Amino acid sequence: MQEILRKVSGAYKDFSSGQKKVGDLFVQEPIFLAFSSALEVGRRVNVSESTVIRWTQKLGYKGYAEFQQVIQRKLAEERLVQAEQEMLEPEADQSFLENLLDADILSIVKLKQSIDEEKLLQVVDMISSAKHIYVTSNFFDFGLAHWFSGWLDMTLGHTEMIVSSEGRYYSQLAKIEEGDIVIAFAFPRYTRALIDTLSTAKKRNAQVIVLTDSSDSPAGEYANILLPVALNSNLNIDSYTAVHALLTSIMRFVYVKEHAKVKGNLIKVEAVYKEKDIFL
Structure with a gap:
């Protein structure tokens, strides 16, 4: 996700005023763009649907659908990494048994990945x-x-x-x-x-x-x-x-x-x- 945020930041100066609104919304609420249509995003920041689509194209994507797929995948990857880290670090308020079971859950997560x-x-x-x-x-x-x-x-x-x-x-x-x-x-x-x-x-x-x-x-x-x-x-x-x-x-x-x-x-x-x- 950081890579995409850097891409948005680097291209920000070349955005139109409407596209800057879309970029600002993405930085603040990437989940909203990941699971909302281009029309819904446009309505949220008072720009047209076509402005949202052109914004994704300016970032190098074929269109909004491709951009959305990439964002959804990146968010899923981040959540998986976060879940793994949480399971790898025993929680102070958890019992010994709960930490052992978390380790087993992590082993299945790793299997799913590999x-x-x-x-x-x-x-x-x-x-x-x-x-x-x-x-x-x-x-x-x-x-x-x-x-x-x-x-x-x-x-x-x-x-x-x-x-x-x-x-x-x-x-x-x-x-x-x-x-x-x-x-x-x-x-x-x-x-x-x-x-x-x-x-x-x-x-x-x-x-x-x-x-x-x-x-x-x-x-x-x-x-x-x-x-x-x-x-x-x-x-x-x-x-x-x-x-x-x-x-x-x-x-x-x-x-x-x-x-x-x-x-x-x-x-x-x-x-x-x-x-x-x-x-x-």
Whole structure:
């Protein structure tokens, strides 16, 4: 926003008297111009709509619509930065728990800023078209991988977990082939066993999707698609809040893309729950 204010200041001497009124209003109330029509702005300072439009053109924009889009984006960016700073600085009147939760909220804000939606859609397409899905992880990430693989198997089928310490590990590796995908959770601390699993998957022509904490992760070397998600760490305890948010988004996209199949499989599971009288 400061850049645009400097542009207005630099061109101010060349404005007509009516355009100077528009410039003054912008300096005082940029939000008003961001969300009001050129006609409304003109009425506010007693100038014509065309004067407002010519004022934006004098600043180098094609017209009022383009100027307004830029201002709206700049204001949104400023508010996001301000929100991040507020969350990064613990408030004196907040409890320890509230500050911890704010840190988790910030991790989701960062994910929102950094996530590549096109990659996310590619991941969903790969999951939908895979002949077989394998999910693996470092042992610190076992809970995430187990939960995610369980949901995929329940809704799509043909999904299994690869655990290097299990006896069937090597028979699973032997079955991986072209057309399969391996989804890996590779958050610190990285294990040699996980890297070996991914190396084998690549050699067997499977597609590899890696969820990890950084683009510099050692697992990234084997990834066809890398989805970096920063962890929030406090008191040496990692919070996977943003990872859960990303996985939930993937699950929802899969549900939409494979709606009939997912719904049908869930109905079958519910029927078994009812037959076995599982829930109170």
